[in-house]
Amino acid sequence: MTVTDTPNVSSAVESSDKVASHLHPTPSYDLADHPVPTGREEIWRFTPLKRLGGVLVGDTSEAHLTWESDLPEGVTLREITAEEARGLGEMKPADRPSALAVANASNVMLLDIPAERELEAPVIVKLHGESVDDLVWGHLVVRVGNHAKAAVVLQHTGSARYSANTSILVGDGAQLSAVTVQDWEDDAVHLGRDAIRVGRDASVRHSAISFGGLVRLNTEVAYDGPGGEAELLGLYFADAGQHLEHRLFVDHNAPRTRSNVDYKGALQGEGAHAVWIGDVLIRKVAEGIDTYESNRNLVLTDGCQADSVPNLEIETGEIEGAGHASTTGRFDDQQLFYLQSRGIDADEARRLVVHGFFADIIRKIGVPALEEQLLATVEAELEKNVGTNPSTAAAAGGVA
Numbered sequence: 001m002t003v004t005d006t007p008n009v010s011s012a013v014e015s016s017d018k019v020a021s022h023l024h025p026t027p028s029y030d031l032a033d034h035p036v037p038t039g040r041e042e043i044w045r046f047t048p049l050k051r052l053g054g055v056l057v058g059d060t061s062e063a064h065l066t067w068e069s070d071l072p073e074g075v076t077l078r079e080i081t082a083e084e085a086r087g088l089g090e091m092k093p094a095d096r097p098s099a100l101a102v103a104n105a106s107n108v109m110l111l112d113i114p115a116e117r118e119l120e121a122p123v124i125v126k127l128h129g130e131s132v133d134d135l136v137w138g139h140l141v142v143r144v145g146n147h148a149k150a151a152v153v154l155q156h157t158g159s160a161r162y163s164a165n166t167s168i169l170v171g172d173g174a175q176l177s178a179v180t181v182q183d184w185e186d187d188a189v190h191l192g193r194d195a196i197r198v199g200r201d202a203s204v205r206h207s208a209i210s211f212g213g214l215v216r217l218n219t220e221v222a223y224d225g226p227g228g229e230a231e232l233l234g235l236y237f238a239d240a241g242q243h244l245e246h247r248l249f250v251d252h253n254a255p256r257t258r259s260n261v262d263y264k265g266a267l268q269g270e271g272a273h274a275v276w277i278g279d280v281l282i283r284k285v286a287e288g289i290d291t292y293e294s295n296r297n298l299v300l301t302d303g304c305q306a307d308s309v310p311n312l313e314i315e316t317g318e319i320e321g322a323g324h325a326s327t328t329g330r331f332d333d334q335q336l337f338y339l340q341s342r343g344i345d346a347d348e349a350r351r352l353v354v355h356g357f358f359a360d361i362i363r364k365i366g367v368p369a370l371e372e373q374l375l376a377t378v379e380a381e382l383e384k385n386v387g388t389n390p391s392t393a394a395a396a397g398g399v400a
Helices: 082-087 096-104 333-340 346-364 368-383 390-395
Strands: 066-070 076-080 108-113 123-144 149-170 175-183 189-198 203-212 214-223 229-238 243-252 258-267 273-282 290-299 305-314 321-329
Touching (some): 082 108, 096 149, 096 189, 108 149, 149 203, 175 189, 175 368, 189 203, 189 229, 203 243, 203 346, 203 368, 214 229, 229 243, 229 346, 229 368, 243 258, 243 290, 258 305, 258 346, 273 321, 290 305, 290 346, 305 321, 346 368
Parallel strands (some): 108 123, 123 149, 149 175, 175 203, 189 214, 203 229, 214 243, 229 258, 243 273, 273 305, 290 321
Antiparallel strands (some): 066 123, 076 108
16 A cells, blocks of 8 residues: 555545635636726736737637647547536636636547557647637647656747647556647737646646747646656747747645646747746645745846746645745856866857756656757747857858
């Protein structure tokens, strides 16, 4: 018998539907419980509401994104009803965009990974929008069976006004790496919510990568039993006039659970704005948990703004550890001096510092082909303000 099988631990799980957090409204399918925000609410005060293109109004639409999937043998992607999604145990919507997505989506897609299945290749789903004139509602459930092991990648490209609710249900003893990539065109708007249920003794690594469009992504975690672990990673690069917002809520509603949050972002160009809000709730029942959250921002040019707010809400002192950290700053002068003193010019030194800043996050994602793609995207972003990497230009036939 393991520690998580003992009666006192196995029965000590508090419902995640009842949330006492000022940063997280009570989940509900009822739109009346999620009024149109004014911008004065704590959870909306950083978001540029006027730039959301009417998504919060909630008009119905028949527009869709184009889906392209690469599914390993045994994995299925099919339509289900909204009632079936609720029956699977999806987490209720926690804000107006996710409630609207559930209410207005014309169908629900279920990505199903069978129990006991260990996938050698990642599940890759590409979603592409054709025009910012299209208002698209998305509703997706990802179900990972007990003791399965898998990686799932959702890649967003093109342009649209897109609001989506994604539930990720991870069975007991399963291991999942989930990656969501927001690489939209500059005019796109993406309001997303990834709600993750972590089974007993299961582990989840969720990576949120944002480069393009106006993005507001909520990532939420709750535990279905003790022994669950969640690692939340993030990488974002905001350009001039761009708004990238990531909000996290980890609900330690079971004992002997763990969480670790590590988000890194870079900003460049006039009006670039990044927002990171982290909130960890440790309930009375959550004895023996361990949690830490960290956000670091690297400001590359003048005219940028980074808002970073870590929060801990603790209802019991019987824990192993809880902490948070947040930093925002420019290049480390000592690092730049060290590199330049060894013959590396200033632009290349800055490029190396940024790559080093992001490398730790990228290495942890665990999908090699995607890691290479992300490094190339970081390089393309750097070229806008730092200059072209000579080796990259030479490889492309350009002039260094």
